[in-house]
Amino acid sequence: MAGLTHSAFRQICFGFGGVGLLSTEMLSAKRLPSENPRLSPYLIRTVSEKPLSYQLLISTAGEMAPAIDVLHELKADAIDLNMGCPAPAVGKMGAGFRLMEQPDDVRRIVAEARKRTPLPLSAKIRLGAELDERKLKDFCTLLEDEGIDMLSVHARLKKESFARRPRWECIAGIKDRIKIPVIVNGGIFSVQDAEQCLRTSRADGLMLGRGAVIKPWLFAEIARDLYGCNIAEPAVSLQTVYGNFIDLLNELFRPEHRLGRLKEFTRYFAQNYKFGHLLASRIQSSNSMDEAGERAALFFENGT
Ligand SMILES: Cc1cc2nc3c(=O)[nH]c(=O)nc-3n(C[C@H](O)[C@H](O)[C@H](O)COP(=O)(O)O)c2cc1C
Numbered sequence: 001m002a003g004l005t006h007s008a009f010r011q012i013c014f015g016f017g018g019v020g021l022l023s024t025e026m027l028s029a030k031r032l033p034s035e036n037p038r039l040s041p042y043l044i045r046t047v048s049e050k051p052l053s054y055q056l057l058i059s060t061a062g063e064m065a066p067a068i069d070v071l072h073e074l075k076a077d078a079i080d081l082n083m084g085c086p087a088p089a090v091g092k093m094g095a096g097f098r099l100m101e102q103p104d105d106v107r108r109i110v111a112e113a114r115k116r117t118p119l120p121l122s123a124k125i126r127l128g129a130e131l132d133e134r135k136l137k138d139f140c141t142l143l144e145d146e147g148i149d150m151l152s153v154h155a156r157l158k159k160e161s162f163a164r165r166p167r168w169e170c171i172a173g174i175k176d177r178i179k180i181p182v183i184v185n186g187g188i189f190s191v192q193d194a195e196q197c198l199r200t201s202r203a204d205g206l207m208l209g210r211g212a213v214i215k216p217w218l219f220a221e222i223a224r225d226l227y228g229c230n231i232a233e234p235a236v237s238l239q240t241v242y243g244n245f246i247d248l249l250n251e252l253f254r255p256e257h258r259l260g261r262l263k264e265f266t267r268y269f270a271q272n273y274k275f276g277h278l279l280a281s282r283i284q285s286s287n288s289m290d291e292a293g294e295r296a297a298l299f300f301e302n303g304t
Pocket of ligand 1: 003124207
């Protein structure tokens with residue numbers, strides 16, 4: 001998730017356990033070869049973050065080879081192709097969701113990726129611009145035929161807001177059509193959501209988005225309660241999680257890359273508090289990491 005699933009956040013989630021596969025945020029395939037992996041906040045990672053899938057935002061097959069060369073150098077464990085992002089700026093580049101409307105381009109892009117890497121290759125899609133089961137299933141079959149190993153589906157249509165109930169039931173139709181594992185995404189904020197989502201969708205796995213930013217221990221809870229993994233009940237101190245996150249931002253990123261990421265994370269994490277909007281707005285208006293840290297400490301002290 002852009003601005004959110006960087007190394008600091010991934011380490012926090014991984015620390016609680018229960019994560020099967022981590023992911024980067026979307027990375028422009030075109031820009032990837034010119035990024036410095038030791039300084040770029042998109043590429044910085046630690047050895048503990050494993051397995052890590054790198055998500056590419058790509059619009060033409062020609063961009064694939066140089067991007068994959070970089071991902072091999074970075075020791076990626078898997079590569080994901082973004083075909084779900086509905087942002088107009090991304091669409092204008094011919095990337096993200098736009099690809100779902102250009103199956104011939106997708107065929108070329110996936111075939112090129114398959115030719116260039118032995119790594120597991122996945123794609124992330126949405127349900128479509130409107131409900132059209134046949135079109136959706138044909139698209140999923142195309143991906144499978146061209147060599148995609150795993151498919152994740154954000155169970156909403158292109159224009160549907162995050163507030164809308166996700167259409168988990170639509171995933172079951174995809175499951176009936178293709179053989180590769182299908183991962184369901186959208187609207188999972190609790191173990192109960194995860195249980196209902198798995199039952200309704202018959203998916204092979206879950207991908208957590210905002211729910212993991214609010215509760216980075218949600219993977220651990222789901223792994224323990226639904227998958228029977230031997231993981232201790234997460235002992236969660238919100239203040240400690242937040243403090244660890246700030247420490248990691250300071251440790252990993254250059255000064256100019258820290259505060260924006262803290263603000264982004266706080267928008268979601270603050271939802272754990274009844275009066276979290278106060279924390280979120282005070283961090284939002286902070287001008288430095290020090291100021292944000294002081295304001296957060298005051299909030300935690302007083303609970304408001
Ligand atoms: C701030 C933000 C950034 C996102 N960035 C990405 C991204 O880089 N790549 C991607 O595939 N999806 C991205 N998404 C979509 C999420 O991965 C996910 O599909 C969506 O939030 C629905 O899942 P959720 O209800 O669990 O959050 C983003 C969502 C949000 C809110």
